[in-house]
Amino acid sequence: MTLKEIQDLLEAELLVGGNDDLKVKPSSACGSDLLSDVLAFTKERALLLTGLTNPQVIRTAEMSDLIGIVFVRGKRPDSATLDLAGVKKIPILATRLPMYEACGRLYRGGIKGCSEVK
Amino acid sequence: MENRDPLFEVSREIVGADFQSAGDISGEVKKILLQAGFPPPFIRRIVIAAYEAEMNVVIHAFKGIFTTVIYPDKVHIVIDDEGPGIPDLELAFQEGYSTAPPHVRELGFGAGYGLSNMRKCSDTLKIDSHVGEGTRVTMDFLVKSQRDGAEVEK
Numbered sequence: 663m664t665l666k667e668i669q670d671l672l673e674a675e676l677l678v679g680g681n682d683d684l685k686v687k688p689s690s691a692c693g694s695d696l697l698s699d700v701l702a703f704t705k706e707r708a709l710l711l712t713g714l715t716n717p718q719v720i721r722t723a724e725m726s727d728l729i730g731i732v733f734v735r736g737k738r739p740d741s742a743t744l745d746l747a748g749v750k751k752i753p754i755l756a757t758r759l760p761m762y763e764a765c766g767r768l769y770r771g772g773i774k775g776c777s778e779v780k
Numbered sequence: 781m782e783n784r785d786p787l788f789e790v791s792r793e794i795v796g797a798d799f800q801s802a803g804d805i806s807g808e809v810k811k812i813l814l815q816a817g818f819p820p821p822f823i824r825r826i827v828i829a830a831y832e833a834e835m836n837v838v839i840h841a842f843k844g845i846f847t848t849v850i851y852p853d854k855v856h857i858v859i860d861d862e863g864p865g866i867p868d869l870e871l872a873f874q875e876g877y878s879t880a881p882p883h884v885r886e887l888g889f890g891a892g893y894g895l896s897n898m899r900k901c902s903d904t905l906k907i908d909s910h911v912g913e914g915t916r917v918t919m920d921f922l923v924k925s926q927r928d929g930a931e932v933e934k
């Protein structure tokens with residue numbers, strides 16, 4: 663599934679990134695509000711769903727080679743976070759869906775969890 | 781192997797409690813390693829461990845020096861901080877153990893996974909800590925490591 667299809671499935675808004683970014687396909691996805699969990703358990707090219715919106719989320723995505731971030735339950739990051747995502751070229755989506763429902767839609771859509779891919 | 785000259789060496793200062801620039805150094809290390817042409821899985825585990833260690837200084841200590849030395853066959857990282865030190869290392873390594881204060885947990889840190897993740901990502905990890913003085917973390921990452929699985933031959 664591409665980021666574009668994910669955007670449609672989650673009725674999400676693209677806050678950072680362009681059309682080329684939306685063609686990217688994540689290897690897997692992870693839903694977490696704990697950054698050390700993300701650093702310890704995600705695989706490269708994963709998509710992160712999170713309720714955290716501070717700049718360290720972007721750093722975590724940068725270090726872990728994630729391909730994008732979805733902010734759930736209507737959370738809006740501040741401009742420092744969005745600016746950093748722009749600099750690090752990490753696409754950002756925002757959905758009003760709560761964490762469980764956002765993850766559920768993607769899982770039902772066929773995106774694997776981080777423990778299910780090598 | 782022991783006597784090979786480093787290709788590159790860089791030292792940077794870490795400022796405690798500065799959550800704006802926290803991660804800058806690990807990001808710079810990532811850039812340098814990419815330019816040096818190391819395989820991506822190798823770079824990824826170095827940068828994750830580096831970031832965990834950098835954040836530990838920002839969160840738990842006052843300031844530190846982050847030194848990266850790149851050799852053809854390995855990367856050597858030393859993070860030397862001035863801070864409270866770690867009184868019980870065995871306890872600190874336990875997954876889930878954390879003394880991070882509430883404002884740090886709100887940012888998403890404080891799961892107590894950092895040290896064990898640094899151990900998982902590195903080939904060797906050494907910690908010297910003195911209570912009331914500071915902590916020195918030394919990590920080595922070998923290019924030809926079992927830890928990169930299929931990428932070993934690259």
Ligand SMILES: Nc1ncnc2c1ncn2[C@@H]1O[C@H](COP(=O)(O)OP(=O)(O)OP(=O)(O)O)[C@@H](O)[C@H]1O
Nearest residue numbers: 698836840865872878879889890891892893894895
């Ligand atoms: N550089 C340091 N100086 C002083 N204490 C430290 C340092 N690094 C780690 N510690 C102590 O060891 C504990 C465990 O560290 P660890 O990195 O595993 O977890 P954490 O930083 O609390 O949370 P996380 O890394 O999951 O965000 C810390 O809570 C802290 O008490």
Ligand SMILES: [Mg+2]
Nearest residue numbers: 832836894895
């Ligand atoms: Mg830590």
